[in-house]
Amino acid sequence: WLKLSAAPADCALGTCLETPPAMPRSSVRIGGFSAMWGDIPLPQYQLIHQGNVDYLMGDYLAELTMAILARQRKKDKRLGYARAIVDMVSTHIMALKEKNIKVVVNAGGMNPLGCRDALRAVCEKAKIPMKIGAVFGDDLTERVGELRKAGGKEMFTGEVMPDVEFTSANAYFGAVPIAAALSEGADIVVTGRVVDSALALGICMHEFEWKPDEYDKLCMGTCAGHLIECSAQCTGGLFTDYQDEKWDNMGYPIVEVSPDGSFTLTKPPNTDGIVSFGSVAEQLCYEIQDPGAYHVPDVACDFTSVKIEEIGKDIVRVSGGRGQPPTDSYKVCATIPDNFVSISMMLIVGHNAADKARRTFETVLGRTRKILKGLKMDDFIETRFEALGANHFNPNGDESNATEVVAKIGLKHKDRRAFGIYGRESVCCGVSMAQGTTGFGGTGVGGKASEVLRVYSMLVPKSQLGVQVAVDDKSFEVPVPTTGGFPGSASAHVVPVPAKMPPGPYERVPLRLLCWARSGDKGNLANAALIARKPEYLPFLRHAVTAERVRQYFSRRVQGKVERFDMPGIGGMNFLLHEALGGGGMSTLHSDPLAKTFGQVLLLMEVDVPVSWGLKARVSKL
Structure with a gap:
């Protein structure tokens, strides 16, 4: 790293040290320490002191988080950022500096600039100099009127922008401004709304000097970020085979990325959790729609060709992703006040518990509606009853044998007073209706209501927004590609394995014996992916688990169509379920607004497989 050179005449030692230009890294290690605002401190300590990482990346934002932060900033302009990062840096600033971890x-x-200022204060108090970078320009809340005049429409439903006050509106920026901040010497970079995976991609673009048109590399950097942005979800968190791991000292993810974009994924030694083909393949499928067109601002990713290979205990190699030019637009996620909602629960125990719970709800709701009509008030906009514990989620389940049921009751109305009426009428449930009725967890059956927000998503041309970066006191606009050029989904060119039914005789088993599964949400869409445990299972799975069969299986929950996308690189299929979440996000009355249950419920589906596969004997083990 250092070389001797001839000394200038005034150099007393006759020689002096000359520092050559910085050499590109042969790889960069990135640890994912936060999956959400409110995540625990354990991964911070673990990755800093056991991970041998060059960078830490953390995701704090969701749609609801942005709305909460917007309201905080409205009350106090100094607020509006996730205070948890200030606590994290305060706790670990000495170790971050000593280990040169960015x-x-x-x-x-x-409020990225407010967050920057708070972190500056931490550094000044600790007397440890650090350069703090901020990425901003994504906040379009003050430009909602301009977007409305331009004819903005909801990108999924076509709804014209409503003439109401928006709580928040933010564009999802990409990785280029993060790379720019790091190139200016930032030790810590805080952003506003960016796509989660851009946190890792920005690091890779800076470290390896990837160009904006090196799409295969950008795809793999995005893949690395996608896998670790939910932290332990790729190291055993939410894993189908939970029985194969412990969670006490959960290991958190580290990707070691090479200049060509391929990477390994692992976790610190002597930690719990698991890194395997299955755990990582599951997370690859989390919250994706068409795997041949996974859109982020910098690249359109083709994940259908991604390969995952176990190369040691708790370490996998990931490669093979391909990239295409992105679109010319940013996705903008806005939040809008959307009436009031009440969610309450009660426990009913005894024979025919589900029927008793349903009759109780219908009786109280009927009484309330009569009162509302008498007061010339509108009816509820939406109501929902769920008998949790009575196979509510299982399409094959029978609720008649349930003897313990939690009745979850959701109500939506534009007037808070309606919930007070419902709550007053529900008080008598425990004395004049079904025996075995009691409160549950303090929530009871009352009528407390809260204002809810719904998500409104739209597309805005990249050319209309300026991407801003500040590092210390230097601020500048970062040029980003705006022309797009996305040619269409790579899924159109995927050649899947032929669907085939192997010869019998057959026996009936649940899908979980043949597959891993993972599901997630995007607005009112749910995805549920299946990954074959063995390559020889995939032709059968393509024959047995069709889009139409999945649609029928979830007919009680899914109102729209179901699409199937093949992912031959991992031996998987991704099912995209439309109109599956009652509107989705923050405004739904469903018990599973984030689509966490669809994958596990799909694994309950029973299929006829060859007896020669010997799967029946494994039912009790998985």
Whole structure:
């Protein structure tokens, strides 16, 4: 790293040290320490002191988080960011400096510059100099009127922008400004709204000097970020085979990325959890729609060709992703006040518990509706009853044998007073209706209501927004590609394995014996992916688990169509379920607004497989 050179005449030692230009890294290690605002401190300590990482990245933002931060900033202009990052840096600033670990997070929320200022104060108090970078320009809340005049429409439903006050509106920026901040010497980069995976991609673009048109590399950097942005979800968190691991000292993810974009994924030694083909393949499928067109601002990713290979205990190699030019638009996620909602629960125990619970709800709701009509008030906009514990989620389940049921009751109305009436009428449930009725967890059956927000998503041309970066006192606009050029989904060119039914005789088993599964949400869409445990299972799975069969299986929950996308690189299929979440996000009355249950419920589906596969004997083990 250092070389001797001829000394100038006034150099007393006759020689002096000359520092050559910095050499590109042969790889970069990135640890994912936060999956959400409110995540625990354990991964911070673990990755800093056991992970041998160059960077830490952390995701703090969701749609609801942005709305909360927007309201905080409205009350106090100094607020509006995730305070947790300030606590994290305060706790670990000495170790971060000593180990030269840089931090990239989206904790800036609605106020990246305020977050930067708070981190500066931490550094000044500790007397440890650090350069703090901020990425901003994504906040379009003050430009909602301009977007409305331009004819903005909801990108999924076509709804014209309503003439109401928006709580928040933010564009999802990409990785280029993060790379720019790091190139200016930032030790910590805080962003507003960026796509989660951009936190890792920005690091890779900076470290390896990837160009904006090196799409295969950008795809793999995005893949690395996608896998670790939910932290332990790729190291055993939410894993189908939970029985194969412990969670006490959960291991958190580290990706070691090479200049060509391929990477390994592992966790610190002597930690719990698991890194395997299955755990990582599951997370690859989390919250994706068409795997041949996974859109982020910098690249359109083709994940259908991604390969995952176990190369040691708790370490996998990931490669093979391909990229295409992105679109010319940013996705903008806005939040709008959407009436009031009440969610309450009660426990009913005894024979025919589900029937008793349903009759109780219908009786109280009927009484309330009569009162509302008498007061010339509108009816509820939406109501929902769920008998949790009576196979509510299982399409094959029978609720008649349930003897313990939690009745979950959801109500939506534009007037708070309606919930007070419902709550007053529900008080008598425990004395004049079904025996075995009691409160549950303090929530009872009352009528407390809260204002809810719904998500409104739209597309805005990249050319209309300026991407801003500040590092210390230097601020500048970062040029980003705006022309797009996306040619269409790579899924159109995927050649899947032929669907085939092997010869019998057959026996009936649940899908979980043949597959891993993972599901997630995007607005009112749910995805549920299946990954074959063995390559020889995939032709059968393509024959037995069709889009139409999945649609019928989930007919009680899914109102729209179901699409199937093949992912031959991992031996998987991704099912995209439309109109599956009652509107989705924050405004739904469903018990599973984030689509966490669809994958596990799909694994309950029974299929006829060859007896020669010997799967029946494994039912009790999985």
